[in-house]
Amino acid sequence: MKRVVVGLSGGVDSSVAAYLLKEQGYEVIGLFMKNWHDDSVTISKECPWLDDSNDAMLVAEKLGIPFQTVDLSEEYKKRIVDYMFNEYERGRTPNPDVLCNREIKFDVFMKIALSLGADFVATGHYCRKGTTTTENGEMVYQLLAGKDKNKDQSYFLCQLSQEQLSQTLFPIGELQKSEVRKIAAEQDLITAEKKDSQGLCFIGKVRLPEFLQQKLQPKEGNIVEIDASEEKYQAETPEFSDKKEELEFLSRKYSYSPAEGKVVGKHQGAHYFTKGQRKGLAVGGTPEPLFVIETSVEDNVIYTGQGKDHPGMYRRGLFVTPEETHWVREDLKLEQGEEMRVKARIRYRQPLQDATLHQTAEGLYVVFDEPQASITEGQFVAWHLEEELIGSGVIS
Structure with missing residues (x-):
């Protein structure tokens, strides 16, 4: 009987993943990752980690599997949060979900799981694992899109290695989201109707500018509009x-x-904005909405253009x-x-x-x-x- 440690997040996907593995005859252990507990930056009503860990515990109880919580907040701060601050400071827009999978779930978390004698780690991601052989006849693992095209989450796992894939299972990859919810309801799991969490991987719903303002000081600058008829285009x-x-x-x-356009407003820091952003500019009166087309952290200027x-x-x-x-x-x-x-x-x-x-x-x-x-x-x-x-x- 192979042992699998499931990352139980307190959501419906990981709950059903644990149920399916148990049905398949694996010895299943549920582990909840506590990655963040600075309540000053989460909107506590929205998705506090306490509610999630509680739901994960109730699911484990219902399925009759051992359950424990691991505190990875120190690693999370170092590898994800500090990296994010650093990237925003450079005027780049990081993707914390991809990083969280690479650095936390499939590295720190995986090492803990393997130290518990696990053969595999499983998550509730909508993707599949396959195998094929190379030209020299070696077996390699494949990261395949989830069957539910609308939910395919292979993108979030795009940084996984062969070694990480070899020790991972994706039990719900063959299912549609509606089927996952149906199974959860049939098994009377508390997460059956729970809304999917939005926001940073395991932090809950964070107001990003406020989150960034803890480290990156507000600094007033100009919002400049560039005309679509500009010669360079x-x-x-x-x-x-x-x-x-x-x-x-x-x-x-x-x-x-700045000389190429006209100043249409003020902002509180170019590093809070990202390309394609429309909300948060607080500039009205243009025939079409303004979108961010470029930011300059060096000069603290946001360049915008009308219409998508x-x-x-x-x-x-x-x-x-x-x-x-x-x-x-x-x-x-x-x-x-x-x-x-x-x-x-x-x-x-x-x-x-x-x-x-x-x-x-x-x-x-x-x-x-x-x-x-x-x-x-x-x-x-x-x-x-x-x-x-x-x-x-x-x-x-």
């Missing part, structure tokens, strides 16, 4: 002397200076540095000068887009067939071959 595509020049051109960001079709929002390519490029399938890793046709996404829930990977000496370029809106530094790009996620990287 009309520029002809030049002739390229080589591939590298073309890749750099397709991946370049527009650069702006503003040309400043779009570009076709992005770049990932070698140290921030990760292959789930190391056997498919590109060598310098190689290309690969893939499907890729730059955010969770974005439909997969046709793209080409180009591996250069400097790093990896991802060039999309169609221009993409709000390519944001610090977020993750993930690339797929059909329904398998094979690699990812931090947008540079």
Whole structure:
């Protein structure tokens, strides 16, 4: 009888994951991760960790499995929260959920589980694990999209390694969300009707600007609007002397200076804003709503444009540095000068887009067939071959 430690989060997905494993004959242990308990920054009514741990305990009781809570808040602060502050300070927008999976659930948590004699760790993610053989006949693990296309969470696991995958189970990956809720109701689990949690991985619902303000001091600056008819958007595509020049051109960001636009408002700190953001600008009176098209942390300026079709929002390519490029399938890793046709996404829930990977000496370029809106530094790009996620990287 193999032993599995389930990360019970107090939600319906992990509850059903634990139930299914028990039905399959595994010896199941429920573990709740307490990752944060600074109540000053959570909206305590929304999703306090106490309610979640209580629900997780009641589920474990109902299923007749051992249960305990592990306090990972020190590691979480060091590896996730401090990293987030650091990234925002640099004017990048991190993805804490991807990081939490890489650094906490499938590293710190996994080590605790294995120290309890577990053969596997299981989570309530909507994704699947497969196996295949490489050209030299070696077996490798695959990270596959969840069957519920609307809930597929493989993106959040895009930084997992072969070793982590080998010791992981995803019991609900074959199910639709509606089926998961149905099973929870049939088994009379307290989480059956519970709403899915929003907000940072295991912190609950956090007001991000307030969260950031604890470390990043407010600093008043200008909101500048750039007109869509600006000359730089009309520029002809030049002739390229080589591939590298073309890749750099397709991946370049527009650069702006305050003189190019007009000041339309004030903000409390450029590092609180991210590309594509519409809420929180508090500027009215424009025919179309303003969207953030670029931020400059150095000059503390936010550049905006009217409407979601503003040309400043779009570009076709992005770049990932070698140290921030990760292959789930190391056997498919590109060598310098190689290309690969893939499907890729730059955010969770974005439909997969046709793209080409180009591996250069400097790093990896991802060039999309169609221009993409709000390519944001610090977020993750993930690339797929059909329904398998094979690699990812931090947008540079």
